[in-house]
Amino acid sequence: MALRIGLTGDVMLGRLVDERQRRRAVTSVWGTVLDRLQRLDGLLVNLECCLSDRGRPWRRTRRAFHFRANPAWAIPALEAAGVDACALANNHVLDFEVPALYDTLDHLDEAAIARVGAGRDRDDALDPAVLSVDGLDVAVVSFTDNTPEYAATATSPGTAWIDVDVDDAETRGTVEEELARAAARDPDLLIASLHWGPNMVTAPPERFREFGRWLVAQGVDLVHGHSAHVFQGIEVVDGRPICYDTGDFVDDYAVDPDLRNDRGFLFELSVTTDGDLRELRLVPTQIDDCAVHEADPDVARWSRERMIARSAPFGTTFERDGEHLVVPLST
Numbered sequence: 001m002a003l004r005i006g007l008t009g010d011v012m013l014g015r016l017v018d019e020r021q022r023r024r025a026v027t028s029v030w031g032t033v034l035d036r037l038q039r040l041d042g043l044l045v046n047l048e049c050c051l052s053d054r055g056r057p058w059r060r061t062r063r064a065f066h067f068r069a070n071p072a073w074a075i076p077a078l079e080a081a082g083v084d085a086c087a088l089a090n091n092h093v094l095d096f097e098v099p100a101l102y103d104t105l106d107h108l109d110e111a112a113i114a115r116v117g118a119g120r121d122r123d124d125a126l127d128p129a130v131l132s133v134d135g136l137d138v139a140v141v142s143f144t145d146n147t148p149e150y151a152a153t154a155t156s157p158g159t160a161w162i163d164v165d166v167d168d169a170e171t172r173g174t175v176e177e178e179l180a181r182a183a184a185r186d187p188d189l190l191i192a193s194l195h196w197g198p199n200m201v202t203a204p205p206e207r208f209r210e211f212g213r214w215l216v217a218q219g220v221d222l223v224h225g226h227s228a229h230v231f232q233g234i235e236v237v238d239g240r241p242i243c244y245d246t247g248d249f250v251d252d253y254a255v256d257p258d259l260r261n262d263r264g265f266l267f268e269l270s271v272t273t274d275g276d277l278r279e280l281r282l283v284p285t286q287i288d289d290c291a292v293h294e295a296d297p298d299v300a301r302w303s304r305e306r307m308i309a310r311s312a313p314f315g316t317t318f319e320r321d322g323e324h325l326v327v328p329l330s331t
Contacts, residue, residue, distance in 0.1 A: 002278050003041040003136055007267040009226045009246035012048040013074050014067035016252035017290040026076045029250055031291035037081040042133035044140060046195060046226045047086040052103035055096030061149050066095040071107045079111055085129045087193035089117025089159045091146035101157055117142030118159045125152040125160040128182040136273050139187035141178045144195040146227060164196050165207055166214045179218055188275035193224040200259055201228050202310055204244040212242040221277060222269060229261040233310035239329050241280050243267060250292040262287040263303050277329040284323055
């Protein structure tokens, strides 16, 4: 029996999304994708905001944007979509300072939505998320190289921050520590969720490729990258997919007319209950009116063509299934 684990790029529920959602149904933010999300067996998202009605904007260092969503609707929306886990290692989880971060952690815990990558201290931030999906034990580790001032320490809250460099001994030590914690739980599937690199770039640098391949060598089954706001290519190493960037899933961001950061995919990993990877399915999506929708045919074609082109340097081949792209993974 195969299960479907969904992964998304940035889910930013603050600012204009928050304003819209206060005047419409809780599930409106998921648009026409809601039914598909609910049919998944598991769902991991990068939550690109804090969930709170408290706090003040971070002013300790210069920050151009601050993202916060009201948990009164945001938590029910995450629950309605069937979100099982949120990656929090990113550059917005502390946008409204420590009280809002604590609220985010508490609200997710109370909703029994696993969270990883940020915490009340370094130990909490490095604690992997572990969840059971119909008998499949899934572990998620999460790191970011964005906003080092948000990094957790032994005595202060924040993110699981690293310098993405496989040659850096401190980075290797931090990642190996969290991977060891995850391995101790004997998961059937291990996912590394990374918020890495700058915005609006369509290809990963070579050091990210080296890091992704190193993670696979350490036992990671899927690399879930995000941060660029546009999707990047997929590389398959020893049957394990490295999604260098999964782009944006829902937000209120200004749209670049060439890069089209409003276009992306829902990534669906098919995996057996024994942990054998079968395929990675890419479902084209588009953002409109601060909600995510299944892409119309022209948008879907645009996204497919660019995903194929951006993955070609990695030797990745795709199959076509209707509007979807499929990467076969079974050997």
